[in-house]
Amino acid sequence: MGLSVLDEIRQSCHQYDLIPPQSLILVGVSGGVDSVVLLHALLSLRKELQMDLTVATFNHGLRGEAGASDVRFVEDLARQWGVEAISGAADVMAIKAEAGLNLEEAARQARYTFLMQTAIQIGADRIAIAHNQDDQAETVLMHIIRGTGMRGLRGMLPITPLSEYHLLEDWTLTGADADDFGDVDPAEVMLIRPLLDVSRAEIRTYADTHGLSFRQDVTNADTTRFRNALRHEVFPTLEKFNPNVRQVMTRLAAVMRDEVDVIERSVESTAAWLLDWSETEPTLETDGEPGELVFIDRRAFQEQPIAVQRGIIRKVLFELSPGLRDVSFEQTEYARELILNGKTGMHLDLPIAVRLMVGYDEVTVGYGGRPLYPPHMPYLTPGTQISVDPAGPTIMAGQLKLISYWVIESRSKDLRFEDPLIATLAIPEGARLVLRTRQTGDRFRPFGMHGKSQKLSDTFTNFKVPSYYRDHVPLLTINDEIAWFVAPTANGPQARIAEPFAVRSEEQSVLRLRWQIPE
Numbered sequence: 001m002g003l004s005v006l007d008e009i010r011q012s013c014h015q016y017d018l019i020p021p022q023s024l025i026l027v028g029v030s031g032g033v034d035s036v037v038l039l040h041a042l043l044s045l046r047k048e049l050q051m052d053l054t055v056a057t058f059n060h061g062l063r064g065e066a067g068a069s070d071v072r073f074v075e076d077l078a079r080q081w082g083v084e085a086i087s088g089a090a091d092v093m094a095i096k097a098e099a100g101l102n103l104e105e106a107a108r109q110a111r112y113t114f115l116m117q118t119a120i121q122i123g124a125d126r127i128a129i130a131h132n133q134d135d136q137a138e139t140v141l142m143h144i145i146r147g148t149g150m151r152g153l154r155g156m157l158p159i160t161p162l163s164e165y166h167l168l169e170d171w172t173l174t175g176a177d178a179d180d181f182g183d184v185d186p187a188e189v190m191l192i193r194p195l196l197d198v199s200r201a202e203i204r205t206y207a208d209t210h211g212l213s214f215r216q217d218v219t220n221a222d223t224t225r226f227r228n229a230l231r232h233e234v235f236p237t238l239e240k241f242n243p244n245v246r247q248v249m250t251r252l253a254a255v256m257r258d259e260v261d262v263i264e265r266s267v268e269s270t271a272a273w274l275l276d277w278s279e280t281e282p283t284l285e286t287d288g289e290p291g292e293l294v295f296i297d298r299r300a301f302q303e304q305p306i307a308v309q310r311g312i313i314r315k316v317l318f319e320l321s322p323g324l325r326d327v328s329f330e331q332t333e334y335a336r337e338l339i340l341n342g343k344t345g346m347h348l349d350l351p352i353a354v355r356l357m358v359g360y361d362e363v364t365v366g367y368g369g370r371p372l373y374p375p376h377m378p379y380l381t382p383g384t385q386i387s388v389d390p391a392g393p394t395i396m397a398g399q400l401k402l403i404s405y406w407v408i409e410s411r412s413k414d415l416r417f418e419d420p421l422i423a424t425l426a427i428p429e430g431a432r433l434v435l436r437t438r439q440t441g442d443r444f445r446p447f448g449m450h451g452k453s454q455k456l457s458d459t460f461t462n463f464k465v466p467s468y469y470r471d472h473v474p475l476l477t478i479n480d481e482i483a484w485f486v487a488p489t490a491n492g493p494q495a496r497i498a499e500p501f502a503v504r505s506e507e508q509s510v511l512r513l514r515w516q517i518p519e
Helices: 005-016 033-044 064-080 092-099 103-122 133-146 200-209 226-238 245-274 298-302 306-320 329-341 456-462 467-472
Strands: 023-028 051-059 085-089 126-128 159-161 190-192 275-279 292-297 347-350 354-358 362-367 385-388 395-397 400-410 422-425 433-436 475-478 481-489 492-497 508-516
Touching: 005 033, 005 200, 023 033, 023 103, 033 051, 033 064, 033 200, 051 064, 051 103, 064 085, 085 103, 092 103, 103 126, 133 200, 133 226, 133 245, 226 245, 245 275, 245 306, 275 306, 292 298, 292 306, 298 329, 298 362, 306 329, 306 362, 329 347, 329 354, 422 481, 422 492, 456 467, 467 481
Parallel strands: 023 051, 023 126, 051 085, 126 190
Antiparallel strands: 159 190, 275 292, 292 362, 347 354, 354 362, 385 433, 395 400, 400 508, 422 508, 433 475, 475 481, 481 492
C-alpha cells in the first residue's frame, strides 16, 4: 500500500528540505481541491514541521463573479481554520495585451508576481503551491511535444527559486510602508511543491475522507487549452497502451533530475577553470557602465564531453543575461559549432543581445550588439585622432591614461620593459606625435625586419589581434608613421615598436610612454 498524503508530504519535505524549522510558509490557495487539500495537510503538520502559515489567494479577473466568489470562499475557509489570508487581483487580459503574452503565461506572471510581492511583504521565504503528480506528468508530456532537452524532461522541480520565473517588470509593493517589509531577499524566495509525488486520485480521496469542501473551476474542462487537452484527451488514449503512463512520466522526471544534477556538477567544476570572467571597460554598448566579458579556451572546450559543452554555453548565457528564461537547442548548437569550428573573426548573436566572438585560441562572449573590449586595455573610438604633447594634458583611452615624459642619458638596459603598456622610443627633434586608430592603407615597419614594411592588417594577423578589436587599437604615429601600438591578442596584451623608432644607443634622449589606470 502506498504512503498517505501526509506521509508523502513528510517524505518530500525531508528529501528536498522544503520546509526548514521555524519557516513562515505562504500557501497559494485557489479554492480548488488540490490547494484546499494542501492547506489542510500543512495545517495538520504545522506543529510537527515547526512552521507558520499564511494563505494567499488571487483573482485573475477572467471569470467575473465566479472568480470573485472563489476569493471569498478561500477567505472564509482561512478564517474558519484560523489562518490569515491575503487576497490580490489583476486584469490578466490587459496584461496579456500590453505584454504580448498568451493567456496562460500572462496569468502565471500575474499570479507569481503577486505571490512574490506578498512573500516579501510578510517575510516568507517559502511559497507552497499545489502542483501534483498528474500535473507533473502533463508538464513532461507538454515539454516533449513542444521540444525539450534533459532539463525540460525534469518537469517541475520540488523546490526552485521563484526569481527564475518571469515576473511582471513593473510590479511594486503597494499599500505597505517600508517598515512593513519582511527581511527577505527576493532571490531567496523559493517555490515549493509538497504534493508533487501525490496523485490527483489520492488528493480527491483525502478531501472526501476529511469532508473538505472546495470550488470547481469550469475552465478546467476547456479542451482548447493545451494542458486540458492533454489531461482529458491525450492521456486517456495513452493509458490504453500503458495504464501507468502517468507514473512513467513522473518517474522519467525524477530520473532526469538526478541525471541533470550530475551533469551540472560537472559543468560547474569545469567552468571554474575553463571560463575566464572579467569586467569590461565601460564602452561601446554598455552605456558608460562596466559589463561582463567571458573568455572560453577553445582547445579546453573541445576536449569536454558534448553534454558539458552544452552546459558551459547555457551557464555563460544565463550568467550574462539574468532575465533569460531558456535557451533553445538550436541556439546552443549554433554556439557550440562556432566555438568548435568557427574561423577567427566570426561571430554569433545570441539571446538578450549577447554576442559570441571567435578568436585564435579563445572565444569571447559579451553583452551588447558589438564586441566589448578587454579590461585594462587602452582603446579608442574608430576615427579618433589626438595630438600628443609630453608636456601637455593627459590623454585618456578607455579607462587608461597615457603618461609620456623625456628621459635623458638613459642606458639601454633601463629602457627594456616586459610590461607591454610601457615603451621607450627614439623621437626625432621637433617630431609630430598623434594618437589615432587605423586607416585604410596603413603600413608598419616592425622592429627586427630591417626597415621592411608590411600592411598593418598583416601585422595584426601575425600577432593574432582579433579582427573585431582592430578598429579600436590606439596607434601612436610619429610624423605620420606608426611607431607603437598595444593590442589585445590571443596571447594577452602585446606591444610592437617600429624599426625607425627603436632605441639603439646606450646614451640617448628618449621618450618614455606608459598606459596606466588613473589613481
